[in-house]
Amino acid sequence: MDQKYTPADIEQKWQTYWDESKTFRAVEDTEKEKYYLLEMFPYPSGRIHMGHVRNYSIGDVVGRFKRMRGFNVLHPMGWDAFGMPAENAAIQNKSHPAKWTYENIAYMRGQLKQLGLSYDWDREIATCDVEYYRWEQKIFLEMFARGLAYKKTSFVNWCPKCETVLANEQVEDGGCWRCDTDVRQKELDQWFFRITDYAEELLEWTHKLPGWPERVLVMQRNWIGKSFGCEINFPREDGAGSVKVFTTRQDTVFGATFMSLAPEHPLAQELTTPDRKDDVEAFIEKVRKTERIKRTTEDLEKEGVFTGSYCLNPLTGVRMPVYLANFVLMDYGTGAVMAVPTHDQRDFEFAGKYSLPLQVVIQPEGETLDTAAMTEAYTEPGILCNSGSFDGLRSDDAKEAIADYLQEKGIGTKTVNFRLRDWGISRQRYWGNPIPVIYCDVCGVVPVPEQDLPVTLPVDVEFTGEGGSPLARLDSFVNVTCPICGIAARRESDTMDTFVQSSWYFLRYCCPDLLDGPLDRSKVDYWMSVNQYIGGIEHAVMHLLYARFFTKVLRDMGYITCDEPFINLLTQGMVIKDGAKMSKSKGNVVDPDSLIRKYGADTARLFSLFAAPPEKDLDWSDQGVDGSFRFLNRVWKLVNDRLDLVARAGAVDTASLTAEERTLRRAVHKTIRKVTEDIEERFHFNTAIAAVMELLNTLQSTELASPQFAAVMKEALESMVLLLAPFVPHISEELWQRLGHRQKLSATAWPEFDRGAVVDEEVLVVVQVNGKLRSKITVSAGTDQESLKSAALADDKVKPFLEGVQVRKVICVPGKLVNIVVG
RNA sequence: GCGAGAGUGGCGGAAUUGGCAGACGCACCAGACUUAGGAUCUGGCACCGUAAGGUAUAGGAGUUCAAGUCUCCUCUCUCGCACCA
Numbered sequence: 081m082d083q084k085y086t087p088a089d090i091e092q093k094w095q096t097y098w099d100e101s102k103t104f105r106a107v108e109d110t111e112k113e114k115y116y117l118l119e120m121f122p123y124p125s126g127r128i129h130m131g132h133v134r135n136y137s138i139g140d141v142v143g144r145f146k147r148m149r150g151f152n153v154l155h156p157m158g159w160d161a162f163g164m165p166a167e168n169a170a171i172q173n174k175s176h177p178a179k180w181t182y183e184n185i186a187y188m189r190g191q192l193k194q195l196g197l198s199y200d201w202d203r204e205i206a207t208c209d210v211e212y213y214r215w216e217q218k219i220f221l222e223m224f225a226r227g228l229a230y231k232k233t234s235f236v237n238w239c240p241k242c243e244t245v246l247a248n249e250q251v252e253d254g255g256c257w258r259c260d261t262d263v264r265q266k267e268l269d270q271w272f273f274r275i276t277d278y279a280e281e282l283l284e285w286t287h288k289l290p291g292w293p294e295r296v297l298v299m300q301r302n303w304i305g306k307s308f309g310c311e312i313n314f315p316r317e318d319g320a321g322s323v324k325v326f327t328t329r330q331d332t333v334f335g336a337t338f339m340s341l342a343p344e345h346p347l348a349q350e351l352t353t354p355d356r357k358d359d360v361e362a363f364i365e366k367v368r369k370t371e372r373i374k375r376t377t378e379d380l381e382k383e384g385v386f387t388g389s390y391c392l393n394p395l396t397g398v399r400m401p402v403y404l405a406n407f408v409l410m411d412y413g414t415g416a417v418m419a420v421p422t423h424d425q426r427d428f429e430f431a432g433k434y435s436l437p438l439q440v441v442i443q444p445e446g447e448t449l450d451t452a453a454m455t456e457a458y459t460e461p462g463i464l465c466n467s468g469s470f471d472g473l474r475s476d477d478a479k480e481a482i483a484d485y486l487q488e489k490g491i492g493t494k495t496v497n498f499r500l501r502d503w504g505i506s507r508q509r510y511w512g513n514p515i516p517v518i519y520c521d522v523c524g525v526v527p528v529p530e531q532d533l534p535v536t537l538p539v540d541v542e543f544t545g546e547g548g549s550p551l552a553r554l555d556s557f558v559n560v561t562c563p564i565c566g567i568a569a570r571r572e573s574d575t576m577d578t579f580v581q582s583s584w585y586f587l588r589y590c591c592p593d594l595l596d597g598p599l600d601r602s603k604v605d606y607w608m609s610v611n612q613y614i615g616g617i618e619h620a621v622m623h624l625l626y627a628r629f630f631t632k633v634l635r636d637m638g639y640i641t642c643d644e645p646f647i648n649l650l651t652q653g654m655v656i657k658d659g660a661k662m663s664k665s666k667g668n669v670v671d672p673d674s675l676i677r678k679y680g681a682d683t684a685r686l687f688s689l690f691a692a693p694p695e696k697d698l699d700w701s702d703q704g705v706d707g708s709f710r711f712l713n714r715v716w717k718l719v720n721d722r723l724d725l726v727a728r729a730g731a732v733d734t735a736s737l738t739a740e741e742r743t744l745r746r747a748v749h750k751t752i753r754k755v756t757e758d759i760e761e762r763f764h765f766n767t768a769i770a771a772v773m774e775l776l777n778t779l780q781s782t783e784l785a786s787p788q789f790a791a792v793m794k795e796a797l798e799s800m801v802l803l804l805a806p807f808v809p810h811i812s813e814e815l816w817q818r819l820g821h822r823q824k825l826s827a828t829a830w831p832e833f834d835r836g837a838v839v840d841e842e843v844l845v846v847v848q849v850n851g852k853l854r855s856k857i858t859v860s861a862g863t864d865q866e867s868l869k870s871a872a873l874a875d876d877k878v879k880p881f882l883e884g885v886q887v888r889k890v891i892c893v894p895g896k897l898v899n900i901v902v903g
Numbered sequence: 904g905c906g907a908g909a910g911u912g913g914c915g916g917a918a919u920u921g922g923c924a925g926a927c928g929c930a931c932c933a934g935a936c937u938u939a940g941g942a943u944c945u946g947g948c949a950c951c952g953u954a955a956g957g958u959a960u961a962g963g964a965g966u967u968c969a970a971g972u973c974u975c976c977u978c979u980c981u982c983g984c985a986c987c988a
Contacts, residue, residue, distance in 0.1 A: 295907045299983060302906070307987070327988055340988085380986080407986045417988045426986055499987060620983080690928070691915060697981090699915060706941090707928050713943095757919080767917065770927035777927095846923050851969050853923060891968050897922050901968050 085716040087680020090814040095196055097813075103826050104147075104198045106154040108606045115151035116607045117143045118586055118646075120615030120623070121158045121205075124184040125165060128191045130655040130662060130688070130700065131616070133672050137685040138652055138694045138765070139614045140197045144806040145759050147198070148830035154607050155198055156589040158205035159185050162213075163578045164242055167511045170543045177511040178539070181208055191672060195681045196809050198826075203592045207581035212588065213513040214534030215598035216580060221516060221527050222637055228274045229505075231525060235344070236504060238266035243548045244508045245270060265368070271515055271574065272502040275629045279304055279498045282628055291648030293695070296620045303621050305499025310483050312492035314339060314418065316351075317390040317399065323347060326413030326497055329420065330486065331478040334467040335441035336418040339391050339402040340384065340430065342410035343367045351402050353388030360385050360404065367406050382407050382430045394491045395468065398439075405430060413497055421457065422449070428457035441466050442475050503626065505577040508549040510541060512575025520562035520569040529563050535571070549573055582623055583630035586610055586645060599639045613646040614694075620651065650763060653697035655688075662700070670700055682808035683709045689765040689807055711773060712811055715804065718780055719797050719815045726797060726819060729790035734836065738786045744778070745837050748796045751775040752833040755803045765807065772803050794819075802831050840895075847872045848899040849881040865892045872898040 098104065108114075119139040122132055143155040159181075166177035173180070185206055192199070205212055223229040237246040239256040246256060246263060256263055275282075283304045286297045309328035314336075316322055323339060341348055343364045352360045363385035384405035391400045400418075407426055408417050421431035422440045431438060438451040442462040449458055461475045470478050470485075486492035506515065514535040516528035528535055538557050541550045551557055552573040562569040584598075590607040591600035624646070631645040654661055657668040675684045687708040692698045737745065751771050758768035779796055783789075798819055805812040805825055816825035840861050845868060847855040855877035859868060869890050872878060882902060889901040 293907095295983075298907060302984060305987065309988080325988075329988075382986080405986095407988095409987070412987050414988095419988090424988070426988080497987085617982080693916085696909095696916090701915070701929070703929055704915070710943095711928085717943095762919075764917095764919090766915090767919095767927080770917075773927055844923085848922085848969075851922095851967095856923075889968065891922090893922060893969095897969085899922080899968050 083717075083720060085713050085811070087682060087712075087810065088677075091194070091196060091681050091810040094810045094813045095193055097824075098196070098198070098826065099193070099201075102202070103824075104143075104153075104155060104200050105202055106152065106156075106200045108603060109152050110606070112150070112152035114154065114607055115146045115612075116154045116610045117146065117612050118156065118589070118610045118614070120613070120619065121160050121582070121585065122188065123160045123163060123165070124181055124188055124206075126184050126187070128188055128672055130670050130672060132192075133195065133684060134655055134688045134694075134698060135614060135616070135652055136192065136195060136197050137688050138650070138763075139612075140195075140685070140809075141689065141759065141765055141806040142612055142614075142763070143198045144809060144826075145830065147826075148802075148805065148828065150829065153198075154203075154589070155200060156203040156205075156592075157192065157197070157199040157201070158203075158585060158589070159188075159207065160578065160582050160585075161185065161206040161208035162512045162575075162581060164244075164509060164511070167509060167543065170511075174543075176539070176541075176543075178208065181206075181511075194676055195672075195685065198809070203589050205585055205588055205592055207513075207578075207585060208511070210534050210536055212585075213581070215588070216513050216576070216584070217516040217528070217533050217535060218530065219584070219598055219634070219637075220576070220580075221530065221533075223273065223633065224517075224527055226637075228277065228633060229271060230274065231269060231271055233267060233269050234504075235265045236268050236270055237263045238268075239263055242509075245504055245506055268506075270504050270506040271517075271576075272504050273629070275503045275626075276498060276500055278629050278632050279306070279500045281632060282500075282625065285628070285644055289644065289647075289649075292646075293649060293651055296617070296624065296649060296651060299620045300625055303500060303625065307497050307499075309495060309497060310486060310492045311414065311495045312394070312418065312486060314391040314394060314400065317392055323351075323391055323402070323416050324414045325416045325418045326495065327418055328497075329423065329479075330482045330492070331464065331470075331475045332420040332423045332441055333393070333395050333418065333482060333486075334464075334470070335420040335422050335439045336393055336396075336400065337398060337421060337437045337439055338400045338419045338431070340405040340408045340417045340419050340427070341387075341402060342408040342415040343404045343406065344410040345404070345408075345415045347416075348387070348404055351387045351389040356386060356388035360387060363404060380406060382426060382433065384430060384434065386434070394486075394489075401436070403430075403434070411501060412499065422451065422454065423457050423459055425457045425459065428454070439466060503577075503579075503629075505580055506574040507577055508552070508573075509575050510537070510543070510550045512578060513580065514551070515572045515574050515576055517572040518560055518562060518569050519572065520565060520567065522567060523562055523564045523569075526562060526564055526569070532563065549575075551575070579622060579626050583626045584634065586613075586627070587631075587634065587640065599634070601639065604640050608640060609642045609644060610646045612648045612650065614650045614652060616654075617651040624649070650694060652694045653692065655698045655700055657700040670702075675705070679705060679709045680712075680810070682712055682811050686712065686769065686808050690769045691766065693764050693766055695763075711776070712808060714776060714780070715800070716811065716815070718776065719801065720818065722793060722797060723818060725790050726794040729794040732788060732791045732795055734834075737788055737792070738784075739841075740784055741786055741788050741792050742837075742841070744782055744784070744796065745792050745834075746840070747775060747778050748792075748799050749833040749837040752799055752803065752831050753838060756830070756833070759806065768803075769807060772800060775800055775803075799831050801825070802828065843895045845872070845895070846897045847875055847878050848897065849878060850902060851899060854878050854881055861895070863894075865894060868892055868894070868898060872900065 119135050143153055147153045161181050166181045169180045170177045220229055239246055239261050241259050241261040242256060283306055286301050307328050309326055310330040311324055311326050313322040313324050384403040387402045389402045391402055393400055419427040421427040421438050423442055440449045440451055443449055443465050444462045464470050464473045464478050470481060483494050487494060516535045518526045518528060520526050538554060541554060543550060558571050558573055560569055560571045587599055587604055591603045594600045627645050634640050660666050662669050687705045690708060691704055754771045755768040758764045801812050801815045813825045842858050843861050845857050845859055847857060855875045857871055857875055869892055885902040887900060888903050891899040
């Protein structure tokens with residue numbers, strides 16, 4: 081037999097076996113408890129990177145472990161295959177996005193297989209396959225029918241480089257999340273999904289997902305941004321209606337001395353008096369030029385302009401000048417704010433700049449504010465004053481009382497406001513899912529009839545990189561007849577945001593081959609929800625929120641029954657090297673291919689699991705990889721060296737073991753217990769692996785002449801190999817076979833620890849004097865407190881510390897510690 | 904600014920319920936084997952001290968017989984959000 085560990089050979093051997101025997105194929109089986117394990121599918125960018133290796137190694141440990149524990153595991157993989165890079169590559173290489181994408185998929189699939197990941201490859205999905213995206217078009221049409229997909233003209237975030245629209249979530253620091261180009265505002269006719277209809281439920285369920293990291297839930301809650309307040313109408317002085325504001329501080333209405341409107345506010349022009357026209361237009365132009373980038377990223381100085389018009393404070397009758405202000409956002413609340421300079425910092429600064437009046441309406445307890453002496457707004461709770469019949473109320477109570485009063489008088493209504501806005505999904509790109517809609521001059525927006533689906537992406541398209549979407553310029557695609565009236569019409573040429581595909585791929589995995597619909601209810605009901613989802617924290621808001629939204633929409637359409645897609649979520653940390661995220665520009669990239677070539681997949685997996693717990697960042701270390709490789713070599717050598725011994729061994733007779741044999745066996749079973757708990761309860765694979773390393777050290781240094789040594793060693797080696805299987809499956813399968821098993825390890829159950837074997841016969845007890853460690857004594861496990869106490873007091877190392885002082889108290893923690901308190 | 908999380912040897916990290924701080928690994932040092940070693944094996948390795956012993960978990964206070972762990976304050980770092988009315 082080979083004495084040298086050659087990963088290339090054994091990894092190839094077992095990968096072929098798993099592949100050909102379809103070891104990891106998942107079949108619905110109501111007799112078994114299901115376990116749906118999912119890692120976020122990759123974008124087929126060309127090759128996998130270390131982040132993928134880590135993500136999928138973590139997932140594979142869970143998958144293989146659960147399988148060995150008897151679960152019916154669904155562990156699928158696929159490709160988030162639509163998206164800009166494919167199109168950009170096509171432009172550069174004068175190629176086609178489909179060719180580029182499918183070639184990348186083929187290569188990356190090979191890489192994943194080389195890692196020995198336990199996927200059911202029969203369920204593989206590529207979202208650019210027409211068999212996938214056609215069903216998404218059907219879902220879109222149903223959403224359209226329910227009013228959940230709609231069109232509106234709006235200012236959108238526009239990336240001039242990508243020539244496409246970006247969702248708010250896709251704008252990072254004022255730049256495009258993909259290419260970092262400064263984002264501009266552009267007015268376009270766009271498709272939206274009405275995610276705001278689900279804002280309340282999405283928020284509510286963030287309190288019912290105990291298996292999610294708190295920080296992700298917090299981010300989602302903040303993103304949804306629910307706030308309670310009032311909409312209040314401030315009548316215009318000219319009597320022509322009123323201006324509606326949203327406020328959460330209706331307790332300060334009596335202190336509102338002016339109004340601030342967003343420059344884009346529909347009333348902005350109307351309220352502007354002729355003499356103010358020039359100033360106002362100049363201001364609006366200036367704000368528009370500044371654009372969103374600066375309006376959101378920098379602490380822009382508060383600026384505004386007077387419109388020349390006034391509103392009246394409905395409670396005080398005070399004349400309030402109406403300003404346009406650069407810090408008021410059109411897309412939050414009503415785009416208009418009642419300004420209370422004494423109790424809002426922004427309004428305070430604004431009032432200072434334009435010499436607007438201040439009126440204190442909330443006094444801090446035990447203090448009196450004086451407008452002349454204020455240097456900043458008082459935003460804390462307090463007692464109302466100058467507020468008519470509400471004087472003397474605490475501000476918290478006043479919120480309620482004033483809201484009721486406003487509602488009664490018909491001036492305002494209590495409302496709930498969300499920061500979350502509808503999800504714009506139109507993209508002016510070719511490589512995406514065509515939105516199945518036709519525009520007819522007579523019939524208007526006409527959904528493509530279901531029998532005409534799918535709207536297939538045309539292949540014969542030219543990619544020049546100029547002038548926006550190639551689809552829009554393709555007459556054969558755009559020119560159609562209206563399905564209703566038959567006259568010439570135009571096809572929608574925008575495609576859907578790629579986040580749409582990743583919002584339901586986990587459902588399609590349950591029935592990837594279904595030919596007559598998106599989802600097979602019975603299969604989806606069997607597998608959903610995903611028991612464990614694993615991926616990067618960067619998807620905390622966008623992908624995870626959209627996927628939750630889609631799940632609820634599809635539930636309401638009757639496709640599925642679950643409320644939430646992912647029961648447990650694990651967000652793994654980044655892979656960094658030399659203190660920085662791996663990136664080509666920093667030259668600190670570790671290439672998985674060469675890593676596998678040099679050490680094998682098992683070593684690559686092992687190190688990425690051993691170096692840090694999953695949720696923390698992993699600091700890559702080439703020397704650390706050497707260490708993992710060394711460990712596998714030692715495992716290999718130890719097992720192979722003892723094959724003869726093991727071949728002669730029978731079963732362990734627990735009744736007649738010697739003390740030394742029992743000690744060895746105790747180490748084995750304690751390791752089984754520890755590894756099991758570390759994987760199952762904590763996902764702390766690093767400590768699980770460390771425990772196996774300790775066991776190896778023990779086994780390596782134990783050589784007994786006793787009768788049952790061979791039997792105990794056999795049990796030990798077999799256990800060690802089984803415990804390693806989720807982490808390093810190839811070497812484990814090979815060693816398992818060499819240990820004489822005909823049944824494959826991948827069909828073998830996880831070991832159970834023997835409760836009798838892990839009980840300590842002797843325990844080490846620490847003896848402290850006044851909390852300081854003075855001695856350690858070994859006593860038999862059952863020693864009672866009294867004997868323990870006297871043994872501690874009589875200990876030679878302890879005695880000197882007891883001379884000349886009085887023992888006041890002795891604390892005994894059985895099996896652990898004695899603390900003698902003296903004084 | 905707000906929210907969340909973190910801070911432990913030269914390094915990655917461990918300490919699960921308040922009970923031996925530093926498991927396991929890396930690096931380093933010494934030795935063995937060797938023509939050789941970037942292979943393998945053995946031993947050492949928080950800091951100060953010859954030792955007995957003392958000091959150590961960002962810093963400071965507190966609770967406790969006992970604190971890396973609990974409470975309060977301060978500092979630093981990371982991530983997320985950021986004019987949200």
